[in-house]
Amino acid sequence: MIRVNNLKKQFGNVPAVRDISFEVQAGEVLGFLGPNGAGKSTTMKMLTGFIKPTSGQIEVCGYDVLREPKKAQHKIGYLPEGAPCYEEMTPRGFLKFIAEIRGFRGAQLTYCVDDVVSKLSLQEVLDQRIETLSKGFKRRVGLAQAILHDPDVLILDEPTDGLDPNQKHHVREMISGLSETKIVIISTHILEEVSAVCSRAIIIADGSVVLDGTPESLESRSRNYQSVVIALQPGQQADLGPELAGLPEVAAVETDSRGRLVVFPAAQDNQLLGAINSLLQEGSWQVEMIYQQQGQLDEVFRTVTGDDSHA
Numbered sequence: 001m002i003r004v005n006n007l008k009k010q011f012g013n014v015p016a017v018r019d020i021s022f023e024v025q026a027g028e029v030l031g032f033l034g035p036n037g038a039g040k041s042t043t044m045k046m047l048t049g050f051i052k053p054t055s056g057q058i059e060v061c062g063y064d065v066l067r068e069p070k071k072a073q074h075k076i077g078y079l080p081e082g083a084p085c086y087e088e089m090t091p092r093g094f095l096k097f098i099a100e101i102r103g104f105r106g107a108q109l110t111y112c113v114d115d116v117v118s119k120l121s122l123q124e125v126l127d128q129r130i131e132t133l134s135k136g137f138k139r140r141v142g143l144a145q146a147i148l149h150d151p152d153v154l155i156l157d158e159p160t161d162g163l164d165p166n167q168k169h170h171v172r173e174m175i176s177g178l179s180e181t182k183i184v185i186i187s188t189h190i191l192e193e194v195s196a197v198c199s200r201a202i203i204i205a206d207g208s209v210v211l212d213g214t215p216e217s218l219e220s221r222s223r224n225y226q227s228v229v230i231a232l233q234p235g236q237q238a239d240l241g242p243e244l245a246g247l248p249e250v251a252a253v254e255t256d257s258r259g260r261l262v263v264f265p266a267a268q269d270n271q272l273l274g275a276i277n278s279l280l281q282e283g284s285w286q287v288e289m290i291y292q293q294q295g296q297l298d299e300v301f302r303t304v305t306g307d308d309s310h311a
């Protein structure tokens with residue numbers, strides 16, 4: 001388990017992290033979501049003991065990261081932003097080197113290197129210099145060094161950044177697999193990633209936590225959450241709008257950019273679709289399409305991070 005209390009980091013005049021507190025339990029995949037410069041990487045560096053906070057407490061698996069950094073680091077695997085590796089080494093040499101630093105020797109060392117090589121399918125590039133590897137393979141080497149000592153906590157800073165869609169998918173699948181037995185914290189500015197891999201998300205903006213919840217609970221804060229989009233045959237749309245607006249389950253009816261009706265619910269009790277269906281069945285409406293929206297994480301994100309420039 002991870003416990004963070006009133007974490008602050010000041011770089012000169014720059015308050016990179018203002019006052020962050022949260023807890024994470026085993027089995028959770030926590031997403032750190034936020035625009036560039038929000039303080040995600042700085043928070044992760046403090047969690048791993050890589051840099052010291054200006055103030056605040058961090059506890060990882062029962063160890064105080066400031067007082068007992070080595071013991072805490074034993075429990076942590078860390079993939080820094082950009083997954084830096086020693087480019088002139090081969091994956092085999094690099095992973096052996098990391099295993100030695102982690103304290104493994106002899107048969108144990110061979111076993112843990114072989115184990116991550118097979119988990120991350122690195123066999124075919126084992127003896128190729130890291131600088132000659134594709135981005136996807138480089139990222140897998142980075143992930144391999146992070147999980148080599150089978151840590152209880154994995155901290156991954158933008159693990160899919162810069163990868164192509166296939167590589168992203170592959171890395172996300174690996175993260176989902178790893179999360180069954182570990183606490184995973186990943187940072188990202190890709191919203192779809194949160195729904196894809198995280199059980200919980202913390203939105204960080206300007207060094208502070210602005211939202212904390214499940215991906216679903218964040219989506220539910222979207223204005224579009226549970227709204228219903230209806231397209232009728234041409235000519236009927238104008239008549240249906242006022243009828244829908246008269247329903248007690250309806251808060252508002254608008255027309256979107258494609259001329260379809262968007263019906264917003266009066267409450268989050270999900271009675272809206274049923275009420276609309278009854279109304280449509282009673283009249284002679286020719287419905288071409290009707291669907292209910294889930295709510296958009298990107299809209300919530302822009303609202304809470306204060307960036308409405310693309311709204």
Ligand SMILES: Nc1ncnc2c1ncn2[C@@H]1O[C@H](COP(=O)(O)OP(=O)(O)O)[C@@H](O)[C@H]1O
Pocket residue numbers: 011014015016034035036037038039040041042043
């Ligand atoms: N070593 C540093 N020295 C000075 N400022 C820094 C340093 N590291 C980060 N910052 C600043 O702290 C803020 C947060 O950065 P960072 O944690 O990297 O954000 P994120 O990872 O969310 O993009 C930014 O304004 C950044 O410029």
Ligand SMILES: [Mg+2]
Pocket residue numbers: 040041042081157
């Ligand atoms: Mg960062």
